[in-house]
Amino acid sequence: MQVSQLEWIITLGVTIAVLLFDVVIIGRRPHEPSRSELVTALSIYIGLAVAFGVWVYAFHGSQYGVEFFAGWLTEYSLSVDNLFIFLIIMASFNVPKKYQQQALLVGIIIALVFRGIFIALGAVAINNFSWVFYIFGAFLLYTAANLVRDTDHDDDADNAVVRFARTHLKLTDKWEGLKLYIKEDGKRLMTPMFLVIIALGTTDLIFALDSIPAIYGLTQEPYLVFTANVFALMGLRQLYFLLGDLLKRLVYLSQGLAIVLAFIGVKLILHALHENELPFINGGEHVPVPEIPTLLSLGVIVVTLVLTTVASLYKTRVVEKKAADDVTG
Numbered sequence: 001m002q003v004s005q006l007e008w009i010i011t012l013g014v015t016i017a018v019l020l021f022d023v024v025i026i027g028r029r030p031h032e033p034s035r036s037e038l039v040t041a042l043s044i045y046i047g048l049a050v051a052f053g054v055w056v057y058a059f060h061g062s063q064y065g066v067e068f069f070a071g072w073l074t075e076y077s078l079s080v081d082n083l084f085i086f087l088i089i090m091a092s093f094n095v096p097k098k099y100q101q102q103a104l105l106v107g108i109i110i111a112l113v114f115r116g117i118f119i120a121l122g123a124v125a126i127n128n129f130s131w132v133f134y135i136f137g138a139f140l141l142y143t144a145a146n147l148v149r150d151t152d153h154d155d156d157a158d159n160a161v162v163r164f165a166r167t168h169l170k171l172t173d174k175w176e177g178l179k180l181y182i183k184e185d186g187k188r189l190m191t192p193m194f195l196v197i198i199a200l201g202t203t204d205l206i207f208a209l210d211s212i213p214a215i216y217g218l219t220q221e222p223y224l225v226f227t228a229n230v231f232a233l234m235g236l237r238q239l240y241f242l243l244g245d246l247l248k249r250l251v252y253l254s255q256g257l258a259i260v261l262a263f264i265g266v267k268l269i270l271h272a273l274h275e276n277e278l279p280f281i282n283g284g285e286h287v288p289v290p291e292i293p294t295l296l297s298l299g300v301i302v303v304t305l306v307l308t309t310v311a312s313l314y315k316t317r318v319v320e321k322k323a324a325d326d327v328t329g
Helices: 005-028 035-060 062-092 097-128 132-149 160-168 192-216 222-234 236-243 253-275 294-328
Strands: 181-184 187-190
Touching: 005 097, 005 222, 035 062, 035 222, 035 236, 062 097, 062 192, 062 222, 062 236, 062 253, 062 294, 097 132, 097 192, 097 222, 097 236, 132 192, 132 253, 160 192, 192 222, 192 253, 222 236, 253 294
Parallel strands: none
Antiparallel strands: 181 187
């Protein structure tokens, strides 16, 4: 894929402009957003992502268009799973509603920075060490197994870094917007927002470790990897407030993501076997293994996410109906 310098400049410029717009608007007027505000913003972000994918399809070819949509949907679904942790963090620290937008925006910016770093490192690794696909594939299979085994995130908000900060730093219970510290009686005290940012940042780091190998299993184009991550994160703040309790209804989301990540992990290992020569097999010839087409990957991702959502909503509806019947009966 030939991406011009102008395309990179425009992409980075638009990303920075959107983030600056959010920072200026939210920084000046922290508030709990209305439903219409959330729907409008989220519709714009999703519309832009779809339009960008169509543009890639038309100007760079159908293969890259399909790769973008597969990568975007995967990153978006992983970001939704990330929202569960954000909900727990906000509840754990009792973040006031009017400050949650600010905290989420900071978390998204941190996520972009981490993912940008890992995208660059991943590109370098792929270009220099083709066997890195084995590591990526094995890591995704390991992550998928963990998702199936452990779907309870209750302890994720109070991680080791946060516990260290609680133990070794002087803290205050006062909220001062995005201020990380205040001064009282000549002493510098860290605010609760400081702990929230630490929790969000460490969570973003963990999710970046999962998401970057996943998308490199769908496309090896750094430009598509970056843009898929940008579009997946840009609507995350609105989605957090819009879905609210609905997130808790997606009881099978972790299992669905496990299937997606395991599938991509297998795809990566097959790709590595296809690309690497193993001297002890076929006299040094490429191992005759099939590669999974990206279009098939897109189909598996879409079907899995749809079935996961439908099954989750059906399950919670049955549970709620049974609970209501027990009360009335």
